[in-house]
Amino acid sequence: MRVLIDQEKxxxxxxxxxxxxxxxxxxxxxxIVLLLNAEPPAELHDAVRQAIRVCPALAITIEE
Amino acid sequence: MSTQAExxxxxxxxxxxxxxxxxHQQEPASYPMPxxxxxxxxxxxxxxxxxxxxxxxxxxxxxxxxLATRYDDVRSLLSDPRVSADSGHPxxxxxxxxxxxxxxxxxxxxxxxxxxxxFQRRMLTAEFTVKRIEQLRPRMQxxxxxxxxxxxxxxxxxxxxxxxxxxxxxxxxxxLLGVPYEDxxxxxxxxxxxxxxKTPPARAAEVAKELCDGYIGDLIDRKNTxxxxxxxSRVVVAQYQTGKISRQDLISMARLLLVxxxxxxxxxxxxxxxxxxxxxxxxxFLMDDPSLLTNAVEEILRYVDVAHSxxxxxxxxxxxxxxVVIRSGEGxxxxxxxxxxxxxxFEDADRFDIRRNTSxxxxxxxxxxxxxxxxxxxxxxxxxxxxxxxRIPTLRLAVPFSELxxxxxxxxxxxxxxxxxx
Numbered sequence: 001m002r003v004l005i006d007q008e009k010x011x012x013x014x015x016x017x018x019x020x021x022x023x024x025x026x027x028x029x030x031x032i033v034l035l036l037n038a039e040p041p042a043e044l045h046d047a048v049r050q051a052i053r054v055c056p057a058l059a060i061t062i063e064e
Numbered sequence: 065m066s067t068q069a070e071x072x073x074x075x076x077x078x079x080x081x082x083x084x085x086x087x088h089q090q091e092p093a094s095y096p097m098p099x100x101x102x103x104x105x106x107x108x109x110x111x112x113x114x115x116x117x118x119x120x121x122x123x124x125x126x127x128x129x130x131l132a133t134r135y136d137d138v139r140s141l142l143s144d145p146r147v148s149a150d151s152g153h154p155x156x157x158x159x160x161x162x163x164x165x166x167x168x169x170x171x172x173x174x175x176x177x178x179x180x181x182x183f184q185r186r187m188l189t190a191e192f193t194v195k196r197i198e199q200l201r202p203r204m205q206x207x208x209x210x211x212x213x214x215x216x217x218x219x220x221x222x223x224x225x226x227x228x229x230x231x232x233x234x235x236x237x238x239x240l241l242g243v244p245y246e247d248x249x250x251x252x253x254x255x256x257x258x259x260x261x262k263t264p265p266a267r268a269a270e271v272a273k274e275l276c277d278g279y280i281g282d283l284i285d286r287k288n289t290x291x292x293x294x295x296x297s298r299v300v301v302a303q304y305q306t307g308k309i310s311r312q313d314l315i316s317m318a319r320l321l322l323v324x325x326x327x328x329x330x331x332x333x334x335x336x337x338x339x340x341x342x343x344x345x346x347x348x349f350l351m352d353d354p355s356l357l358t359n360a361v362e363e364i365l366r367y368v369d370v371a372h373s374x375x376x377x378x379x380x381x382x383x384x385x386x387x388v389v390i391r392s393g394e395g396x397x398x399x400x401x402x403x404x405x406x407x408x409x410f411e412d413a414d415r416f417d418i419r420r421n422t423s424x425x426x427x428x429x430x431x432x433x434x435x436x437x438x439x440x441x442x443x444x445x446x447x448x449x450x451x452x453x454x455r456i457p458t459l460r461l462a463v464p465f466s467e468l469x470x471x472x473x474x475x476x477x478x479x480x481x482x483x484x485x486x
Binding site for chain 2: 009011012013014015017018025026027028029030031032050053054056057058
């Protein structure tokens, strides 16, 4: 799994950080999504899919 | 979470009659519809989800707009770039004379579209990140413990809305923004007058001027001359003093920050406490297993969803959805509390169940306008529900349920007062 984020679309709601804190963070200066791990291990895949489902700005996608 | 296919045939919302064509509907129903149970959205919304997921409704000002009631349609409309949140469009479903005025003269990013929306919202996103809010937890705990100490010291009965649920968000907003706590009553009461559909336009205009141009204008001028270590001062220094935001826009933004996280959080807490008291089996699950706290709060958010006025938008193009075409320029209300009770998304959706899968609820909205303060609201709710019943396990209503009054006709739903004993 390869995770892609769109910082332009991101609205800083922080849902991804709650869903998958090992994969997503928010920039300290702007609150916008940061990718901590673009190729997360299998045990985090469900959490990433969860983050995609709850992201209100549709700013996260994956390539599998 | 159940898919639509799974619920077909067994759904409690199965259409009793063939889906009606909205263009041949009778007179549009008057909106908002009446509730019959204080915990549930109006039954007409359930009817609409089953038979007419996109239906026409008539507002207080005789405006006729679309009402979306199903989960998928609500999410799809709120994330559709052809749907505008700009309240300046003639078709925009007006909330009340006061809110119409506020949205015109005191615009915030809530009623802006991209890219203008993102430009202003991003002036604040760093202040509400999950990590920043985590740092406020010790202070929240201190406030909640202080409120409960005072209740216990005074002895029963207590009025928990006044003593706890309004107090916590009030303290947090004042701390965060750097506003004197004594000013709370003033600005919250003015905000309620403006939001009420019963306030005549001239009165709303007068109160808006008093609150915004008077009180908030002075506040911003003070921060500008003497910036402190608070959110408003940081925005003044980084955005206003550098010319990125005008004084008028900053006043509007500050008003939003002052009022948006107050009644919404407080009323969710009040309704949540009442819901747990009325569902003792669920309360017991929570007390026996504190690891359920996070999900219990999400279930409270889903189940009580106090934003019962609905999210208001205007179509900027013809949009085909759920068998109808919303024409460009027509107003839309996306009803999130109804979406949160959609059995196509949440199994047995009208049941309060703190152990269910709550993921994907839309109590904070959906799309780029989703609540900016949600990490703050969640932390406040988790602090209250992680503390109250642990410290007062015998908490109970001090009056018969039938004596409780609910905020049916207010912008944000809730219980007016909640007398408790122990």
